[in-house]
Amino acid sequence: MDRYLAKITTLQVDPAHGGSAGKVFVGKPTLEKEIAAGKLFGFAELTGAQPEGTSLVDQLLDEAKDELYQTGAIRRAGGLTPAADLEERFGQVLQHVNGAVATFLETHRTGTDFQQSSILLGNIRQQQLVISTVGRVTGYLFHYRPTHDYQTVTITEPTPGVSVNPLRLFTQTIAGSLGPLDTAMFCSDGLLDYLSLHTLKTTVTGNAGPDAVRQLKTALLRARPKTPAVAIIISLVLHRPAPLPLSLKNFDYLGAASRDSMRTLAHTQRQTSRVLTPRLLPDVQKFWHWLQETGQRYRQRVHDRRPSRPAPNAPVLPVPPPTPPPRPSHSALRKVSAFTATTTRRAFTHPVVKTAGAMVATLAANIWRRYRSWSWKRQLAVAGSLVLAVLLVWNLATLSGRRAVTAREKAFATVLAQAERLRDAAQASLIYQDETGARERLNEGLRILDQLPETYAAHPTVVRTRRELNTKLNELRHEVVIADPLQLANFNNLDDDARAAPTMVRLGERLYAQNARSKVFFTLNLGNRSIAEIQPSTALEGTLNSATALSRTAAVLLDDDGRVLRLDGTDQIRPLPLTLPGGNAVAVASFRERLYLLSAVSGTIFRADPAGGGFGAPRNWIADPSVDLRTATDLTLDGDLYVLLRDGGIVKLNQGRPVTFDLQPIDPPLSGPTKIKTSEASAYLYLLDPPTKRIVVVGKDGKLARQYRSAAFDELRDIVVDEAAKTIYVLNGARLYGVPMEHL
Known part of the structure; x- marks a missing residue:
């Protein structure tokens, strides 16, 4: 029977600052014990520990190992237990460990801060995995999918605000199964402080365990971590028991060799006969057998139809007329049958058909009479010629x-x-x-x-x-499909008929979005994720379609009537006296307190410089008259200015003049992009494409970096990018989602 065994590799990087005690543990049971009870693993990183902390870690792991692998316990568990029994047995081990830890803490003073520590204890037997965590432990499952990629599943993560009772350290377990091609990874927060989840995923799934650990350790040391980092990587290997040796006692070698020799000789004779026999002979034999079978069937049919002679002196009984078969009762079927019979009879009784039939019968009779008048040698030659002609036509076909x-x-x-x-x-x-x-x-x-x-x-x-x-x-395509994006807010909880305007802006720790129906603001506090409805000091008449943040406390808004407004951090709104000579603006962006307004009517960009607590008169910023931006939808700046066109193209401008920007093909192509975002510190451009329900990220060299797509993105309005938090805030309808970045 095939079995899976666990292959576990460990990573531990300690900056040697003192103040913490850490250890990574992987059990090394015998094959029989691993099959019966599983393989124990874990790590402990104790924060603020005194020298007694190391003793606590050693005792914790030793007690778990002794309790799990003791012979009596394995015998009571029954060896190969199902998943439920494995979880129950591991719970008994944790109870024993809790008692040992409580006894240790009563007799020693360690000064350990269990709230900030990271402790993991787990057991894996074949494909069944059960773990228990304390403190700041994060676990991921990289599940291999039929599409030849890996899906990231969070197994466990730190829960803020949950207190840890040192006298009852392990309180709950998490159980699940591991696929043959899956990889599980558990680590402390110290690892995620320096390496992104995307780096961990690509390194762990793209390399064998020791190679992945070596690459992660090199990356950690290059980052010069200030806190310890530990990790455990678990995968499965197939174990096949060695086959039993064959018993060769009293084996008849001479008889076997003789039988093999006779089989080989017979096979050689058959092959030689096939090579030496002409190709025509099998065809003739096949045709001859067919003629014999046809003749036998014909003779049998004639014999069956011949009436049998009555025995002498036997009484002659009257033979009743044959009973005609019952006709179908369905009138339509009777009509069809009658029509078919009538048509067939008329066809065969037609004078032309009769004449042709008579001519064919006469010709056949003359040929047969002529053939019978020949000598038997000539008859045989003609018959053979006909057979050969038929075979020739058959072979040609x-x-x-x-x-x-x-x-x-x-x-x-x-x-x-x-x-x-x-x-x-x-x-x-x-x-x-x-x-x-x-x-x-x-x-x-x-x-x-x-x-x-x-x-x-x-x-x-x-x-x-x-x-x-x-x-x-x-x-x-570098596509990331998000099945269930993280919902941060639902503004329908404040207004059942809420419909978000096509823009969003961030001031400090708050995101602002407008309710297009009531013209009030919805806000989301990113710190505590609380939402609120704010009535601005100045009533808004139009629907906002573009916004840009001047600083952490001020933003400029643009409504669908071309009015330009200023929003302060105190939720005060006042209009700005800015009028464009070429028509209303459709988008606004800012860079170093300067405003850039896109006018699609005139196909140009106007810039307004700060003046007197506000902004001066807008002036045409485009220096090259050949630049035509009448199909533009949005713009953004990082020193250079990027303009997004309706067909998915991007125009890059510097000092009002076009600069070469080679946007590589995107698969599938952009079909109706509406927003473009970047910043001076970012290396990427973020494009919003509502028709295809995705956010496209391209590098500023024009190469595609990532595509984030979700079926939930059915009414995309705007995005706010926070690369420091590695999150894209997505406004979709009346909902606000948070999408983690995997391209950083």
């Missing part, structure tokens, strides 16, 4: 069919080889970081496969090649 099949198979092999060459060429392009070329070759390969006839669509090689091409394309 089958040969042409085989040639057609061969031509189709050759064309199929050529198309398949071309698709595989394109796949390999795309892989070679990726070596040189040419994602655009790789994407073009992969799409060309799929186009070639689509041209194959439907009969080859289910061919295993075609299915495999198509799956490989699609897998590579999905990797090049």
Whole structure:
């Protein structure tokens, strides 16, 4: 029976500041004990511990090991227990450990802050995993999916505000199962302070355990951590018991060799006979057998129809007339049958048909009479010639069919080889970081496969090649599918008919969004996630469609009537006397207290400089008259200015003049982008594309970095980017979501 055994690797980095005691533990039971009771693992990182803290860690782990692997306990558990019994047995181990820790703390003074410590104790047997945590421990499951990628599942994470009772350290367990290709990782907060979840995921899933630990340790040491960091990585390996040795006692070697020799000789004779026999002979034999079978069937049919002679002196009984079969009662069926019979009778009784039939019968009779008048040698020669002619026609027909099949198979092999060459060429392009070329070759390969006839669509090689091409394309899309995004606020809780305006702005720790129906503000406090409804001091008449933050306490708003407003941190709103000569603005952005207003009507950008506590008169900022921005939807700045066009293009400007910006193709293409965001400190541009329900992140070199897509993004309005917190705040309808960044 195949079994899975746990492969556990550990990581521990200690900056040697003192003040903490840490240890990583992995049990090393025998194979029988691991199969029966599992493999114990854990770590403990005690904050503020005195030297007695190390003794506490050692006693905690020793007590757990002794209780789990003692012979009597394994025997009572029954060896290979199901998952429920495994969890129950682990609970008994934790109770024993709690008692030992309580006894230790009563006799020693460690000064340990269990609230800030990280303790993990777990057990894995085959695919069943059960853990218990104390303090600041985070666990992830990297689940391998059929799409050849990994889904990140949070197993456990620190819960703020939960107190730890040192006398009852382990209070609950978490149980689950591990897939054959899954990887579980548990770590302290010290690791997540320096490495992102995306780095952990790609390193752990892309390398073997020891290599992953070595790369993570190198990255940690490069970051010069100030706090200890511990981690445990768990995967599964398949264990197959060694087969039992074959018993060769009293084996008849001579008899076996003789039988093998006779089989080989008979096989060789059959193959030689096939090679030496002409190809025509099997066809003649087949035709002759067919003639024999046909003749036998004909003689049997004639014999069955011949009436039997009555025995002499036997009484002759009157034979009743045959009973006609019952006719179907359905009138329509009777009509069809009658029509068919009438039509057939008329056809055969037609004069032309009768004449043709008579001519054919006369010709056949003349040929047969002439054939019978020949000598037997001539008859045999003619019959043989006819047989050979039939065989020749048969072979020619089958040969042409085989040639057609061969031509189709050759064309199929050529198309398949071309698709595989394109796949390999795309892989070679990726070596040189040419994602655009790789994407073009992969799409060309799929186009070639689509041209194959439907009969080859289910061919295993075609299915495999198509799956490989699609897998590579999905990797090049850099797509993150968010099944259930984290909801931070639902403004429908304040107003059932709330409908958010297409903009959002952040001031300090608060996010502001407008209710387009009532024109009031909704706010979300990012610190405590509380929402509120605010009536501004000055009533708003229009719906806001763009906003930009001047600082942490002030923002500029733009409504759909082109009015420009200023919002202070005290929720005070006052209008700004800014009028554009070319029509109303559709978007506003700021950089170092200067305002930039996009006028789609005139296809240009106006800049307003600060003056007298407000802003001066807007002036045309575009220095190149060839720049046409009439299809622009939004703009953003980082020193350079980026303008988003309705067709998904991006125009980069510096000092009012266009600058080359090579935006690489995005798959699938942008179909209706509305917002673009960046900052001076960011290396990325964030694009909002509501029709495709996604947020597209591209580098400022034009290369695609990531795509965040969710079915829940059905009414995207605006985004606010916080790279420091690695979060994108998404306004969708009346809901506000938080999307974690995986590209940083």
